[in-house]
Amino acid sequence: MPRNQRILVIEDDPIFAGVLQNHLSRVGFDVTLSADGREVLPLLCRRQFDLLLMDILLPGGNGLEILSLLRATHKTPVILMSALGSEHDRIAGFLQGADDYLPKPFSMAELEVRIAAVLRRVAYERDAAQHPPHGDAHLHCDERRQDVRCGERWAELTPTEYRLLAILLRSKEEVLSKAFLYQQVLHRPYTQYDRVLDMHVSHLRRKLQAIGYVDRSIDAVWGKGYVLKKAR
Known part of the structure; x- marks a missing residue:
C-alpha cells in the first residue's frame, strides 16, 4: 500500500x-x-x-x-x-x-x-546510487567512468551494459528475472518476444571475456532470467 x-x-x-x-x-x-x-x-x-x-x-x-x-x-x-x-x-x-x-x-x-x-x-x-557496485579481486568498477577493468584493460562498456553489470554485481548468485532487469536496465516493461536485453547480455559477456575476466559468468536461467555466478 x-x-x-x-x-x-x-x-x-x-x-x-x-x-x-x-x-x-x-x-x-x-x-x-x-x-x-x-x-x-x-x-x-x-x-x-x-x-x-x-x-x-x-x-x-x-x-x-x-x-x-x-x-x-x-x-x-x-x-x-x-x-x-x-x-x-x-x-x-x-x-x-x-x-x-x-x-x-x-x-x-x-x-x-x-x-x-x-x-x-x-x-x-x-x-543503488548510494551504494556503488563492488567488483572482485580481478574486476575493478569505476562508477564515474561507468566502466570496468581487469588488470589494465578497460571493457569500454556502454551506459546500458554498465548498468546491467552493476545490477548483476549487487546480486551475485541471485537469479534476476527479465521483468526486473527490463525495468532496472532498460526502463521499460518486458514483453515476451523482446530480445533487446539478450543482446546487451551477449555484448557484455563478449567484452568481459575480451579483457580476460573469467572469475564469474553471466548465465541464463531458462524461463526466469540471468544470474552472475562463479565460473565453473
Missing part, C-alpha cells in the same frame, strides 16, 4: 480523470488532477510529485512535447496514456523519456501494477 506518494494526473476527459482519481486515492495515493498540458511544469515547480500520469493528446500541448520539455529540468517518472497504441507511438514515447506507456483502454489493476513497477525501479536506483 503506498504511503502518501503523490501522483499528478494530466487527463482532459473529466469522467476518466475522475475514475483515475477515485481509484488511486482509494489505494492510498495523494492525487492531483489537471486537464491542461500547460499546467504540468508550473505544478511540478510548486510541488514535488513521485510520479506523473499523463495523456498524450491534451489541450495546451502534445504530451510528447511536454515530456521533452519536462526532461530538460525534471527526473520525475512519467507514465504516458494514449489511445495511440501502435509500436511507433510507444517508441516515440520512450525516446522522449517516458518510463512506461499504457495504451487505452486499460484496467485499473494493470495501472496499479505499472505504477508499482516504476516506483520500485526509482527507489532501487536511488538506493
Whole structure:
C-alpha cells in the first residue's frame, strides 16, 4: 500500500480523470488532477510529485512535447496514456523519456501494477546510487567512468551494459528475472518476444571475456532470467 506518494494526473476527459482519481486515492495515493498540458511544469515547480500520469493528446500541448520539455529540468517518472497504441507511438514515447506507456483502454489493476513497477525501479536506483557496485579481486568498477577493468584493460562498456553489470554485481548468485532487469536496465516493461536485453547480455559477456575476466559468468536461467555466478 503506498504511503502518501503523490501522483499528478494530466487527463482532459473529466469522467476518466475522475475514475483515475477515485481509484488511486482509494489505494492510498495523494492525487492531483489537471486537464491542461500547460499546467504540468508550473505544478511540478510548486510541488514535488513521485510520479506523473499523463495523456498524450491534451489541450495546451502534445504530451510528447511536454515530456521533452519536462526532461530538460525534471527526473520525475512519467507514465504516458494514449489511445495511440501502435509500436511507433510507444517508441516515440520512450525516446522522449517516458518510463512506461499504457495504451487505452486499460484496467485499473494493470495501472496499479505499472505504477508499482516504476516506483520500485526509482527507489532501487536511488538506493543503488548510494551504494556503488563492488567488483572482485580481478574486476575493478569505476562508477564515474561507468566502466570496468581487469588488470589494465578497460571493457569500454556502454551506459546500458554498465548498468546491467552493476545490477548483476549487487546480486551475485541471485537469479534476476527479465521483468526486473527490463525495468532496472532498460526502463521499460518486458514483453515476451523482446530480445533487446539478450543482446546487451551477449555484448557484455563478449567484452568481459575480451579483457580476460573469467572469475564469474553471466548465465541464463531458462524461463526466469540471468544470474552472475562463479565460473565453473
